[in-house]
Amino acid sequence: RIAPEAVASLLGYSVINYLPPLLTLTLFVGVILSLSRIYRDSEMVVWLSCGQPLTAWIRPVLKFSLPIVGGIALLSAFLSPWANYSIAAYKEKLAVRSDIAQVSPGMFREVKQGQRVFFVEALAEDASRVGSVFVASVQDGRLGVVVSHEGYQELTPEGERFVVLERGKRYEVEPGSLQFRIMEFGNYRFRTEDGEARPVERSPSRLALDDLLMDESSRGRAELLWRIGTPLSAIILALMAIPLSFVNPRSGRSGGMLIAILVYAIYNNLMSLSQSWVAQGKVSFLQGTLSVHLLMGAVMLAMFVWRMTVRRPRLFGRS
DSSP states (O other), X not given: OOOHHHHHHXXXXXXXXXXXXXXXXXXXXXXXXXXXXXXXXXXXXHHHHTTOOGGGGHHHHHHHHHHHHHHHHHIIIIIHHHHHHHHHHHHHHHXXXXXXXXXXXXXXXXXXXXXXXXXXXXXXXXXXXXXXXXXXXXXXXXXXXEEEEEEEEEEOTTSOEEEEEEEEEEEEEOTTOSOEEEEEEEEEEXXXXXXXXXXXXXXXXXXXXXXXXXXOXXXXXXXXXXXXXXXXXXXXXXXXXXXXXXXXXXXXXXXXHHHHHHHHHHHHHHHHHHHHHHHHTSSOHHHHHHHHHHHHHHHHHHHHHHHHHSXXXXXXXXX
């Protein structure tokens, strides 16, 4: 459904949408890997033996995380909506392109909702000339097939665009009838124009931040919840990585990493659930925003308390 030359552009816009959750997960896993290495090298033993609490890691982790969180906030608040709007506008532009502009060499291409089918064997780089053309169309209930050796686009002084086919034949038949006509031509011209693109729908995911703040609808509030919640979740997960990074120096760290991925999945799903509830009007914007982050913040504090009060012999796996 998408022209081949448009795939790269649409993928580029889509990557911007996926960057906030990917950066959040990368930050979370990066902090865990760094601190778990310190546990495995027994450097954390020295840290705690010198009287430094586990909470002393909060400052360096925040110092490392805040620039990344700022980037996540920028992406979720400004760049992702712009990318969503650009995707929608680009698709509308592609949908109304002229017939010849949508043709790819060696491929059958339907245009005008299947009323016309193009096939060309060769296409110039600037799409000005085509070679070995096949065109099937339906007009006034009659099926017409045009075969031509080559063709080109012609732009009149009045701004009208035509496709001119040279040295070919046209076969015309009415479905259900045995009668048909064959016509040979030197030049066969038909008009083709780019349509007028429709305005992009004002979906909340495409609105700029200042417009979204003025949107009082449930869907608008749900979108605002997601944009605010993404950088907040990145901060909470980065801090939660401190107690989650504990590993026994004598064992591997795959178990802790699996738990970390599970925690991230639960957090992300809770945010999606709260966004859905706000969009459906089941909970208010304030309840949806605070409930998930306060819950995960409480879990983070409980992890710190448990990790700091657990018996040290057990903490380091010694008898």
